[in-house]
Amino acid sequence: MEQILNSPLFGISITLIAFEIGTLIYKKIKSPLFSPFILSIIFIISFLLVFKIPSSSYQKGGDIINLMLTPATAALAISMYNKIKIIKNNFLPIIIGTFVGSLVSITSIIFMCKLFGLDDGIKYAMIPKSVTMPIALDLSQKTGGTVAVTITCVCLSGILGAVFSPALIKIFKLNNPIASGLAIGTSSHGVGTSKAIEIGETEGALSGIAIGLAGIMTVVIYTFL
Structure with missing residues (x-):
């Protein structure tokens, strides 16, 4: 045994x-x-x-x-390639949308941590909650964040994104698949993207590209914290 x-x-x-x-x-x-x-x-x-x-x-x-997480994420490039024309035609909105989403995610965590008086270890652990796990763990470790908290927050953001994204899309009437895909990928990384793929091919492709862009944006914003 x-x-x-x-x-x-x-x-x-x-x-x-x-x-x-x-x-x-x-x-x-x-x-x-x-x-x-x-x-x-x-x-x-x-x-x-x-x-x-x-x-x-x-x-x-x-x-x-x-x-297997890295090659699985890289496999999303197939759906991105199939939607390359949409990505090219909406390149600037994609960049701006992902940046704004990442910025709001980070600033909201900083505000909530200050509001509830949480220490820096928790704050830096929670800030990368919406990016893919390898990037989140690296950022958390380098800034003194509590790794266990980071893992929990990343998992929760993915689960909540996958569970509630379809309902939120209906509530806020996001009829644009590009906006829906970017919102899911920016806020709930790979787990949310799995749900975006179920919703539609365009949503899945845009959510996939948002994972990488959100990771880059978060690292850039991190340097100014």
Whole structure:
């Protein structure tokens, strides 16, 4: 049994099984609150707690899954290429929209941290919440942020973006797929982009390009903090 738990295949298998179960439930219920991403997290944590399996055993497989994040994100370039004309024709609005979105995200965190009297460790951990995990962790570590808080905030921003973005698009009547895609990608990185792809090809492509641009914009803005 110990050999199984210490194998990277254990973490990978548990993740795939949990996500598949979550996908089946989501197809039945069709509610964003039952997103496969959310359900798989709940299933994995519950499984580890019930059988008293240390997180370090799961993480051996989780680390391998994390390695796939970069090539998975790079694969979004395919949808971007398919929408290259739209991107060229709207290049300036895309740049401005992503910059404004990143700036609002950062300034809102700074304001809220000052309002509630949170220390710099928490502030710098939360500032990169809307960018992809590798960039967020690097920025947090270099500025003295609490890494655990950064991981939590990045995961939450992605989950909340994936869950509520369809409803928010309807509430604010964002009929422009470019605006919708940029908003999702800028605020909720890769997890939100997975939902944007479900909404439409244009939304997915623009959300994908927003991930990279938001990361760059956040790093640039960070230098002036």
